[in-house]
Amino acid sequence: MFFDPHPPLRGCALQGFFALLQEDQMAQDSAVAAAIELHAHRPGGLLPLLHEIQDRMGYVPPESVPVIAKAMHLSIAEVHGVISFYHHYRTTAPGRHVLRVCVAEACQSMGAMALMAHAQKSLGVDVHETSSDGAVTLEPVYCLGNCACSPAVMVDNTLVGRVDAARLDALVTQCREAA
Amino acid sequence: MSSTPVRVFVPRDSCALSVGANAVADTIAAEAARRGSAVQIVRNGSRGMLWLETLVEVQTAQGRVAYGPVNPGDVPGLFDAGFLSGAAHALGHGLTDALPYLARQERLTFARVGITDPLSLDDYQAHEGYVGLRKALAMEPSAAVQALIDSGLRGRGGAAFPTGIKWRTVLGEKDPIKYVVCNADEGDSGTFSDRMVMEGDPYVLIEGMTIAGVVCGAEQGYIYLRSEYPDAELALVEAIVRARAAGFLGPNVLGSGKRFELEVRRGAGAYICGEETSLLESLEGKRGMVRFRPPLPAIQGLFGKPTVINNVMSLASVPVIYARGAQAYRDYGMGRSRGTLPFQLAGNIRHGGLVEKAFGLTLRELLYDFGGGSASGRPIRAVQLGGPLGAYVPESQFDTPLDYEAFAAIGAMIGHGGMVVFDDQADLGHMARYAMEFCAIESCGKCTPCRIGSTRGVEVIDRIRAGQDRDANVHLLRDLCDTMVAGSLCALGGMAPYPVLSILNHFPQDLGLAPASARDSHQKAA
Numbered sequence: 001m002f003f004d005p006h007p008p009l010r011g012c013a014l015q016g017f018f019a020l021l022q023e024d025q026m027a028q029d030s031a032v033a034a035a036i037e038l039h040a041h042r043p044g045g046l047l048p049l050l051h052e053i054q055d056r057m058g059y060v061p062p063e064s065v066p067v068i069a070k071a072m073h074l075s076i077a078e079v080h081g082v083i084s085f086y087h088h089y090r091t092t093a094p095g096r097h098v099l100r101v102c103v104a105e106a107c108q109s110m111g112a113m114a115l116m117a118h119a120q121k122s123l124g125v126d127v128h129e130t131s132s133d134g135a136v137t138l139e140p141v142y143c144l145g146n147c148a149c150s151p152a153v154m155v156d157n158t159l160v161g162r163v164d165a166a167r168l169d170a171l172v173t174q175c176r177e178a179a
Numbered sequence: 180m181s182s183t184p185v186r187v188f189v190p191r192d193s194c195a196l197s198v199g200a201n202a203v204a205d206t207i208a209a210e211a212a213r214r215g216s217a218v219q220i221v222r223n224g225s226r227g228m229l230w231l232e233t234l235v236e237v238q239t240a241q242g243r244v245a246y247g248p249v250n251p252g253d254v255p256g257l258f259d260a261g262f263l264s265g266a267a268h269a270l271g272h273g274l275t276d277a278l279p280y281l282a283r284q285e286r287l288t289f290a291r292v293g294i295t296d297p298l299s300l301d302d303y304q305a306h307e308g309y310v311g312l313r314k315a316l317a318m319e320p321s322a323a324v325q326a327l328i329d330s331g332l333r334g335r336g337g338a339a340f341p342t343g344i345k346w347r348t349v350l351g352e353k354d355p356i357k358y359v360v361c362n363a364d365e366g367d368s369g370t371f372s373d374r375m376v377m378e379g380d381p382y383v384l385i386e387g388m389t390i391a392g393v394v395c396g397a398e399q400g401y402i403y404l405r406s407e408y409p410d411a412e413l414a415l416v417e418a419i420v421r422a423r424a425a426g427f428l429g430p431n432v433l434g435s436g437k438r439f440e441l442e443v444r445r446g447a448g449a450y451i452c453g454e455e456t457s458l459l460e461s462l463e464g465k466r467g468m469v470r471f472r473p474p475l476p477a478i479q480g481l482f483g484k485p486t487v488i489n490n491v492m493s494l495a496s497v498p499v500i501y502a503r504g505a506q507a508y509r510d511y512g513m514g515r516s517r518g519t520l521p522f523q524l525a526g527n528i529r530h531g532g533l534v535e536k537a538f539g540l541t542l543r544e545l546l547y548d549f550g551g552g553s554a555s556g557r558p559i560r561a562v563q564l565g566g567p568l569g570a571y572v573p574e575s576q577f578d579t580p581l582d583y584e585a586f587a588a589i590g591a592m593i594g595h596g597g598m599v600v601f602d603d604q605a606d607l608g609h610m611a612r613y614a615m616e617f618c619a620i621e622s623c624g625k626c627t628p629c630r631i632g633s634t635r636g637v638e639v640i641d642r643i644r645a646g647q648d649r650d651a652n653v654h655l656l657r658d659l660c661d662t663m664v665a666g667s668l669c670a671l672g673g674m675a676p677y678p679v680l681s682i683l684n685h686f687p688q689d690l691g692l693a694p695a696s697a698r699d700s701h702q703k704a705a
Contacts, residue, residue, distance in 0.1 A: 043482065044444075046464035051406075051445055078465075085466040085623075086447030088406050104368030105563055105610065106599045109526035110554070142450060142617070143366060144407050145374040146194050147599065148229035148524060148531025157409040161197035 031056040032064045036071040046072060046082055050089055059090040094137040095130040097175040099123075100154040103140045106147035115151050116140065118165045122172065135176045184217035185263045186238035191297070192225035192378050193410040194371070199250060200233040206251040207235070210258050218263065224379020226293035227533030228280055236275055239265035245275040280549060285511060286535045287519050288496045289372075292379035298417055300425055303382045309427065311501030315390045316435045323394045324350050327497070329505035331517025336362055336453070336490030337565060337594040338670070339516075339583045342497075345487060348477035349395040352485035357397035359388050360462065360481055360488040363404040363411075364446050364453040367566025369525040369597030372533060373491035377404070377411040380495075381418035382427075385441060387494035389432060390501060391487045392439040400441045401481070403458050406448055415443050450567075450621040454669050455488045457623060468623045469669045492521060492595070513539035516582045524550045526599040527559075536581075543577040546600065557602040561686065563610075565594025567617050568674035570681035571607060590677065608689035611682040612640045618675035629672025632663045636679065643690050653683065653692065 035052035039045040049068065053060050060083055069079045083089045101116045116127075123131045123138055130137040146152035149161030155171055163171075189195075189204040204220055211218040226234060231247035235257075244265035246257060253270060260268040272278055286292075295302035303309070315323050328343030349357060361384065365373040377384060388400045404412055419441050422428045430438045444462055446452050452461045456470035459481050480486025496518065500508045508518045516538035522545055524531045529551035536545075546552070546559060553559050561571040570591035572579075579585050586593050601607070615636035624630045639656045643649055660676035667673040687694050 044462050044464035047447060047461065048444065051447070072464075081466050082464070086449050088446075088448035105567060105613070106369045106526040106597075108610070108613070109599055109601045109605060141407060141448075142621075143368045143370075145365060145371040146197050147369045147371055147526060147597070148528070149194055149197060149232070150526060152197065154407070159193050159197040159410070161194060 028057060028061055028064065032061075032067055036068065040068075040071045046074070046079070047086075050083060054089060058094050059092055062091055095134050097135060097156055097178070098137045098139060099171070099175070100139045100141040100144070102142070102144045102146075102150070102152045102154075104143040104147075106143075107151040110150040112151040115153075115163060115165065115168060119168055119172075122169060133176065136172060184219040186221055187218050187263070188221045188223045188236040188238070188243065190225045190232065190234065190293070190379075191222035191410075192232075192293075192375060193408075194229050194375075195225055195232040195234070196410065198232050198248070202251045203233045203235065203249050203254065206254040210254050214258060216258070216263060221296050223295065224292040224297050225375060225533075226275060226281065227289065227375065228278070228530070229532040230530050231272070235262075237262055237265055241265065241274060242277075243275045245272040245278065246270045247272065280530065280532070280534075283549070284535050285519050285537050287499045287508070287511070288383070288492060289376070289380075289521055289533065289535045290499065291383065292375060295380065297379050297381055297414060298421065300382065300421055300427075303380075307499070307502055308382055309386060309433075309498075311498035312386050312390055312393075312427070312433065315394055315501045316433060316437075318394075320350055320394050320396070323390075323501075326505045327500060330500045330508040331505075331512070331515070332493065332496055332500060332508065333516070333583070334490055335492030335496065335520065335595065337367075337592065339593075342489055342493050345477050345489065346391065346395055348475065349397070349485045349487045352478060354485050356482075356484045357395060358481040358484055358486045359391045359395070359397045359400040360459065360486055361388055361400065361402040361494055362453065362455060362458055362488060362490045363402050363408075364458060365405060365408075365491065365595070366450040366453045367569075367595050367597050369563065369599035370523050370566060370595045371525070372521040372523055372596065374408055374411050375533060376491060376495050377408070378414045381414050382422060383495045383498055384415075384491055385418060385422050385428065387497035388441060389428065389439050390497050391489070391494065393432060393435065393437045395485075395487050397485075397487065398438045398440065400439065401462055402441065402443045403446060403452070403462055404443055405446045405452075412443060412445060419443070449623075450617075451623045451669075451671055454671065457669070459486065459488070466623070468625050469671075471668070490595070511537035512582075513537075513580065514582050514584055516584070520581070520593070520596045522581070522596045522598065524598055524600070526563075527553045527555055527602050527605075528598075528600040529554050529556075538582050539580050541578050541580055542572065542598070545581070545598065546577065550600070553600060553602045555602045555604070557604060559600055560603045560605060561601045561607060563599040563601070563678065564597070565592040566597055567614060568670060568677060569594055570677045571601075571610065571685065572681070573685040575685075590681065592674075592677075606689060607682045607686045608640075608644050608691070611679045611690065612637060612644070614675055614678040615640060618671060622671060626666070626668040626672060628663045628666040629668070629675070632659055632667075632672060633675060635659055636663075636675075640679070640690070643692070646691055649692060653690075656683070 035049045039049035069076045144152045146161045233249045234247035235249045236243040291306045324347045332342045333339040449467045451457045452467040457467040461467040476486045521535040534549050618633035622629045643652045663676050
């Protein structure tokens with residue numbers, strides 16, 4: 001007997017899984033469609049279009065590249081080239097929150113490298129990686145314009161200044177507790 | 180309790196927000212409600228004394244009284260002490276305008292920042308706002324351009340090219356379609372003046388761009404804003420909507436019959452897009468690859484059309500030049516560096532912030548009279564001026580007057596006016612490596628000296644720091660720097676060697692070199 005103690009339940013879970021997949025696909029399709037609708041016709045609209053998708057989804061899904069290329073009368077290579085040129089665009093989903101630690105000179109003069117090392121150690125990740133609980137993606141950033149209150153970090157779109165290890169840990173805890 | 184509400188100012192500048200200004204504002208509102216005190220909280224820009232943020236000010240009959248740095252926990256105590264009438268408190272500093280840090284400044288571009296409500300058009304106009312545009316509209320375009328040339332304003336982004344000459348070139352082009360582009364990709368570490376103006380006085384940038392448009396004959400403007408500045412984006416977008424609704428932008432600017440529209444475009448985290456031709460490529464929706472020059476952007480810029488492209492500080496300095504006249508602006512400064520520059524004190528500095536002064540004061544005055552020495556209390560060892568491509572200046576050169584030519588003469592640059600301070604604990608050997616590594620990460624890849632040279636630079640510096648064949652490698656590094664300086668297409672590869680060479684020349688011990696050995700190999704290389 002192949003073990004399958006609760007076949008009906010398992011069926012439900014699978015159905016739910018496929019429904020979720022379908023929902024994800026629909027959300028992606030609608031984000032891409034909306035971005036195209038809003039920006040494809042604008043002069044130089046590719047960057048605003050990519051921002052629109054990433055603002056809505058957290059990243060630019062690779063499957064959307066041919067769709068964008070077609071809508072903008074560009075080659076797939078051109079769209080891919082733009083996405084890969086700019087540090088800001090992601091092609092994989094980030095964690096629930098993105099923690100960006102400034103590593104520019106002003107922040108370095110106040111210990112940013114030690115702060116970054118602390119972030120890596122306490123999250124158990126390298127830069128560009130996401131913590132195992134999916135809560136936080138760690139990114140280096142080159143200058144947040146808060147150079148008189150160094151070191152600075154940004155959590156999603158919120159700037160935080162005068163950050164030390166304890167403050168960083170508190171921010172990470174908030175990220176983990178928030179949905 | 181008086182029924183007239185007391186005006187309390189709590190900045191909305193993102194630096195203040197980053198240390199809790201929103202929570203301070205909320206706590207003041209809640210505490211006032213609890214005590215039945217009538218207050219009107221104004222969310223102003225920052226006064227630029229960033230070590231005092233969150234700096235709360237109270238309007239009194241004598242003037243605005245400052246308290247800072249205020250944390251939410253300090254608020255009940257401030258109420259107990261009677262801060263709403265300007266009473267003394269441990270965090271009190273007396274009248275804001277009398278604080279030496281502010282009183283000794285010469286604020287032209289930053290005249291309103293921190294004083295007004297950034298989004299209030301009434302406030303803006305009550306403080307000399309839109310006087311410049313009205314005067315510019317009354318002038319012949321050629322006379323208006325001449326006035327800008329006469330003011331002596333030079334590009335504040337770093338290259339210090341005369342702004343009026345750019346405008347004259349665009350005005351002279353006959354193309355019916357022209358553009359005004361604002362370079363708001365303030366990527367240099369240690370600089371935040373663009374951000375402070377965009378958040379604290381967005382209309383001054385809008386007015387400056389509108390003047391550029393009506394004078395040069397452009398009907399469309401773009402602000403290319405870095406993605407790291409979300410608060411500035413919100414402020415600018417809202418200010419543009421309000422300015423348009425009030426007739427300062429749109430199809431008929433102030434009834435002049437001239438059209439000028441403005442749009443914010445967000446960058447995407449590429450440092451190279453602060454270079455103007457790369458920025459134009461990015462605005463066109465492409466990779467930010469540097470263009471060959473000629474053609475100049477003033478002749479073939481955005482979408483191939485004549486384009487005025489200026490930095491935020493340059494454009495934000497334009498309204499006051501027209502409002503008060505070219506001569507009034509020119510009276511500030513020294514030599515060929517006219518007017519004022521908003522300097523930014525950053526990094527390991529006790530009193531970090533924004534200091535707008537006429538050119539000509541010395542670095543030492545800025546670091547000690549304004550900055551109060553290092554934040555750590557240790558001796559200041561080096562200052563990096565002008566961002567990641569700027570030289571590390573040693574203490575022996577701190578008496579150099581801040582003037583474009585004087586700094587160029589010592590192999591350094593003022594750039595955008597940002598100063599990053601390092602104390603004696605800093606490992607400048609690491610910073611030399613970082614300069615090359617940064618160039619490698621941010622290179623657009625178009626030219627070989629920058630693309631390959633920066634990576635080879637990291638490797639050579641690693642070998643020097645590891646003590647491998649030092650003399651030969653120092654010689655090689657100097658040779659490489661020479662190639663990058665002379666052979667790169669733009670300032671990224673062309674200037675990344677400056678921080679490296681300055682460390683090699685002034686701080687050789689940080690690379691494990693004896694002072695003499697660095698000098699000897701310099702002579703061998705020369």
